[in-house]
Amino acid sequence: MTQLRDPQTGCPWDLAQDFATIVPFTLEEAYEVVDTIERQAWRELPDELGDLLFQVVFYCQLGQEQGMFDFATVVERISDKLTRRHPHVFAQADGQISGPITNTQELSQAWDTLKANERQQKQLHSALDDIPQALPALSRARKIQHRVAKVGFDWAELEPVVAKIHEEIDEVLIEVNKSHDDPAYSQEHIQDEMGDLFFAVVNLARHLKVDPEQALRHANNKFERRFRGVEHYVADSGKVIEQHTLTELDGYWDKVKQDEKAN
Secondary structure, eight states, X not given: OTTTTOTTTSOHHHHTOOHHHHHHHHHHHHHHHXXXXXXXXXXXXXXXXXXXXXXXXXXXXXXXXXXXXXXXXXXXXXXXXXXXXXXXTSOOTTOSOOSOOXXXXXXXXXXXXXXXXXXXXXXXXXXXXXXXXXXXXXXXXXXXXXXXXHTTOSOSSSHHHHHHHHHHHHHHHHHHTSOTTSTTOXXXXXXXXXXXXXXXXXXXXXXXXXOHHHHHHHHHHHHHHHHHHHHHHHHHHTSOGGGSOHHHHHHHHHHHHHHHHHO
């Protein structure tokens, strides 16, 4: 990395980068790691992890050039954090947790206590401080809901969570069914209500211990797989897809689902 960033003999592309310009590549590489794991493409995983690690090395090189930090600093910080957050494993004289931890519930409570203390030390006053804006929207919604639940702002039962989804659907339909000539009609209002609906659905996923981002990725993959199956039946029919009625395409869709069950 030092060689790639050498002002005289380095790579022009690498020399032109800064912290901000690398961010899109970091996100892309992180998603490629996720995709590889979900596809269980284990032979590809070391390459993808290497690509992600390269992003870390790149940031560290930039930090070193600007006299802010280097790779050793990053490793030291994560080592300290792991030790600090696991006093039940790494016995510390100044550990904030006393006594052994014997189950996951105690571990979760201890983790929340440590995180709260860290936020206090950073002078973060809201339970929602330090949640990254750049998180995917579904993941950020889940994290927001998790944080507020930790301070008691949450439903204890599933029924009101589901009722809220129905309420938000009704509110979406109210906006959609307004006449376009109605001064109250607004695409922005529809977007707002759709956002509320998504947020409510994420809350249901959280209560069901389902990661919404992962669930939607799986749904996308399932739809893509089945639609490709529909296209296969379309090709066998001798007609282009635009010549099929929706009823015919739905019939192919059902066949694809049956094929999946048979296999």
